[in-house]
Amino acid sequence: MQILNRVAVVTGGASGIGRSIALALAEGGAAGVVVADIDGPGAAKVAAEIEAAGYSALAVPTDVSSEDSVQALVAAAESAYGPIDLYVSNAGIIVAGGVEVPDEAWSRIWAINVQSHVYAARALLPGMLARGGGYLVITASAAGLLTQLGSAPYAVTKHAAVALAEWLSVTYGERGLVVSALCPQAVTSNLAATSRRELGEEALPADIAATGGSAQAAVDGVLEPDEVARVVLAAVQAEQFLILPHPDVATYERRRADDRERWLRGMRRMQVRLSGSA
Ligand SMILES: NC(=O)c1ccc[n+]([C@@H]2O[C@H](COP(=O)([O-])OP(=O)(O)OC[C@H]3O[C@@H](n4cnc5c(N)ncnc54)[C@H](O)[C@@H]3O)[C@@H](O)[C@H]2O)c1
Numbered sequence: 001m002q003i004l005n006r007v008a009v010v011t012g013g014a015s016g017i018g019r020s021i022a023l024a025l026a027e028g029g030a031a032g033v034v035v036a037d038i039d040g041p042g043a044a045k046v047a048a049e050i051e052a053a054g055y056s057a058l059a060v061p062t063d064v065s066s067e068d069s070v071q072a073l074v075a076a077a078e079s080a081y082g083p084i085d086l087y088v089s090n091a092g093i094i095v096a097g098g099v100e101v102p103d104e105a106w107s108r109i110w111a112i113n114v115q116s117h118v119y120a121a122r123a124l125l126p127g128m129l130a131r132g133g134g135y136l137v138i139t140a141s142a143a144g145l146l147t148q149l150g151s152a153p154y155a156v157t158k159h160a161a162v163a164l165a166e167w168l169s170v171t172y173g174e175r176g177l178v179v180s181a182l183c184p185q186a187v188t189s190n191l192a193a194t195s196r197r198e199l200g201e202e203a204l205p206a207d208i209a210a211t212g213g214s215a216q217a218a219v220d221g222v223l224e225p226d227e228v229a230r231v232v233l234a235a236v237q238a239e240q241f242l243i244l245p246h247p248d249v250a251t252y253e254r255r256r257a258d259d260r261e262r263w264l265r266g267m268r269r270m271q272v273r274l275s276g277s278a
Pocket of ligand 1: 011092139183184
């Protein structure tokens, strides 16, 4: 899909990857960019930044874990700019820990990292299918293709996000819906701070936060959100399903599929190296 004259919505647009995608879409010629975030003032700031650069933007305070809020976002975007061509469902959080993580935190991360995409698709599909097309980008993570050392809720919810993106593409692709799954490894952002704000003490501890929220950062490097946004825009123009700002992730995914036992042994060794214990 070409970006020129398109109407775009970006959730989690106040910060990090979402902010960079919103700015890049405006620079790419979008007719209007809707910046949605639970951080209303943050969203307003990014919208003002876009407007100051001479483009059109609207900030909409939104909690993507609430279906009513997502419906209101879609309605606000459409009343400002008309039908939405491209919706980047990007807001997300991370929480440290395994099965001991309290149910409240599992529910919250599930709502933000998975149900948000369900609500978006539910709100967008009727219009997009009636118009014969539309584009949904779901920000998952490399954790959604591989795993997330130190965070079961993140690995599980990001796998679910990839599964939903694939399912939507399979089910509606022939009717004009284009779907992409964005699966980066570590990116410089406020993910750890945002998650602590959303979840309190269960969220990722500061030492891992320093690596951008991913213990694998040391292996493949930490990207800047502007670099990720450039990769996303190119992939949207090419209508490519899997968006891998860290290209090595394709190799890891292939190794996992080719020999799951070997991949698991390797990941266990990495877990031991990182945690210093089994
Ligand atoms: N930073 C990384 O290393 C990394 C790697 C892979 C994937 N991701 C994913 O990228 C996405 C963007 O994260 P980021 O790294 O830019 O972090 P970020 O914290 O800088 O940005 C996330 C934004 O989402 C917003 N948000 C959180 N909960 C929300 C809610 N309920 N409703 C609306 N907005 C909400 C936050 O306020 C924040 O502005 C997330 O889905 C994250 O899981 C990040």
